[in-house]
Amino acid sequence: MSNKIWYLPGPFHRYQEDVKVLAREAGLRIIDANVTAIRDDAAEDVPTVTVKTVARSEPESPLVVVTGQASLDQKELIGKLQAESAAIRVLIESAEGLTPLEHPEAGELPIRLFDALSGIHQGIAGIKAERDSLSTENESLRGEVTSLKAAASKPADDSAEIEALKAALDAAKVSYRANASKEALEKLVAELSKE
Structure with missing residues (x-):
């Protein structure tokens, strides 16, 4: 067999160049290097490729890869x-x-x-x-x-009674304070009736 196999780690879309076109032009067949450990018939003269750089705003979160032989x-x-x-x-x-x-x-x-x-x-x-x-x-x-x-x-119900008491004291010509309470006026009128 001739050395016509290009072992290139995939995925192939991560390269800036179109690796399929490069392989066709060089007469090579591409095999994903991640899926096989054997490198029989590997070509020595392979095209040079560059990985695309991706600007990321946040860091990638780590992935947990579990194989069938997990510990x-x-x-x-x-x-x-x-x-x-x-x-x-x-x-x-x-x-x-x-x-x-x-x-x-x-x-x-x-x-x-x-x-x-x-x-x-x-x-x-x-x-x-x-x-x-x-x-x-x-x-x-x-x-x-x-x-x-x-x-x-409520209107003051006592105002009519106070006025009547004051009128009785005025008629008897008894002096009293102008701001006297109802109880004080009643006391004065009660004293009038004793006389």
Whole structure:
């Protein structure tokens, strides 16, 4: 066999050049170097290619690659991550009001999320209790204001009696203070009848 195979790591769209055209022009056949470890019949004179540079605004998140031969530690880690994910989903449903809020059994993130949601729940419960207390106090104060307004709008019923007492004292030519109370005037009139 002739050396006509170009082992090039894929994916091929990551290169600036059109590698298929370059391979055709050089009479080479491309095989993804990531899928085979054997390099039989590898061409020695291959075209030079450059990888495209991609401007990223945020760093790429690391990927977990699990093969069929995953170690016990990887399987345990994946199990823990799946359990945490399920617990977080339950907490989200609780926050949305779909299920009651319950403490998760394990996982640092679910427990931290539960603690935060519990604190928020307690704060809201305190605010509701304070609101209800203020609402009751508000209704009580409104009732007092209404009764005070009603009392203030009543005409003084004693004014006619006071005028009658003053007229009786004037007729008897008894002096009295102009701002004397009803009780004081009644006392003076009572003394008149004793004489």
